[in-house]
Amino acid sequence: MTEASRTIAGAVLLTIVTIQFGGYFMTRIVRGQVPMTDFQKSFARAGHAHAGVLVLLSLVGLLYVDQTGLSGFWLWVARLAVPIAAILMSGGFFASSAGKDRTAPNQFLWILWLGAASLALGVVTLGVGLIVA
Numbered sequence: 001m002t003e004a005s006r007t008i009a010g011a012v013l014l015t016i017v018t019i020q021f022g023g024y025f026m027t028r029i030v031r032g033q034v035p036m037t038d039f040q041k042s043f044a045r046a047g048h049a050h051a052g053v054l055v056l057l058s059l060v061g062l063l064y065v066d067q068t069g070l071s072g073f074w075l076w077v078a079r080l081a082v083p084i085a086a087i088l089m090s091g092g093f094f095a096s097s098a099g100k101d102r103t104a105p106n107q108f109l110w111i112l113w114l115g116a117a118s119l120a121l122g123v124v125t126l127g128v129g130l131i132v133a
Contacts, residue, residue: 002066005079009062012055012083019055022048039104040097047093054086054119061126068129078129081122088115 001009026048028034029041036044065078092112096105 001063005062005066008079008083009059012058012062015051015055015086019048019051022051037101037103040102043093043097043105047090047097050093051086051090054082054089057123058083058086061122064130065126067133068126069133070125070129074125074129077121078126081118081125085115085119085122088112088118091115 025034026044029036029044061082062079065075068075068078070078088111092109092115095108095111098108099106
């Protein structure tokens, strides 16, 4: 593993503490200690789940990225697009459901879709890079 990938992996691992805090917050939600609509609860669950899964996918991807023949811009896309997607997608779920008594997404739903685009770009770049190598 290159130094760049190792550093990014270390930073990604540190984000797990925020996901743990999110898990604690989810326990407060399901116990009824945080008032939310059913819509907000479902988006909170989705945001938390996407954060966890995409952080794990980011770490797995970093194990493979240095095995590709990618260089320059495309190497950095393969390294960073999935971790960025983890931030954007989970943040998009939380931001678009923020507000008292919200029953539908607000104007921040675009953050979720930007994260989805980052995820697609990252996994396609990494996948193609591995196949071509």
